[in-house]
Amino acid sequence: MEAGPKLDPEREQAILGATLDLLAETGYEALRLDAVASRAKASKATLYRHWPGKAELVVDAIQCYEQADLAKNTDTGSLRGDLLATLSGIRDLLTGDLGQLMAGLLAALQKDADLAAAVRSSMVEDKQQINRQMLDRAIARGELPADTDPNVVPEVAPAVLFMRIFVNGESVDDDFLAHLTDDILIPLMVRSR
Incomplete structure (x- = not known):
């Protein structure tokens, strides 16, 4: 999402950390880029060179925080193992500090089209690709039928x-x-065809 020259990693972490801190303190709607810049000791121009708006900055901050949890594509050798590893990552994410931030973002997603678009394109689509790879492996191993509905896990698991x-x-x-x-x-995946 960066538009300008690459930021120094320390400077980027300071900005993303300040974004998460302020997001926790104020919520998405009240988050202001000038407050992020001030907290990170950066200029507002620096933020706008690297992130087109608040939505993209928030998504990058959340992705940076959660990258180790859900971005990995765990192949345990079985569908059950892959699901348990994925669900464990989701659980850890939702019960950690980021879970509270994400819960707070749900209302903002309904009101802010830019945030909703950024979340869908940067976060949801990545997770759908990982889910598809998990299903493809299970189908190749004969654990699931070829016409298994790929939406069962991403629609049901996070909701539950x-x-x-x-x-x-x-x-x-x-x-x-x-x-x-x-x-x-x-059982839902086996019966989803």
Whole structure:
């Protein structure tokens, strides 16, 4: 998303960290780029050279924070193992500091078309590609039929986890992830054709 010359990694981390800090303090709607620049000891012009707007800056900050969790494409050798690894990453993300930020962004996604577009293009599409690769491996191993609906995992798993964590206030332990995998996701994928 950067438009200008590459930022020094330390400067970029300072800006992205300031963005996350202010996002946690003020929420998305009240987040201002001049406040980010001030907190990061950078100029507002520097921010605009590298990010076209607030939405792109926020998405980059969140991606930087979460890159180790969900961006990896874990191949455990089985669909069940891949699902458990993916669900564990989602759980860790949602129950960590970033989960609170993302929960707060949900309302902003409905009101801010730029943020919604940036999230869809930068975050959601990446996760869909990883999901597709996981399904392709399972199909190649004969664990799933070739016409398995690729939307089952990305539509069902985050919704169940979000509901359990943020709405019901319940924990998501390894036993629950096994239940979600064995009793809900795999049966839905097998029957989705």
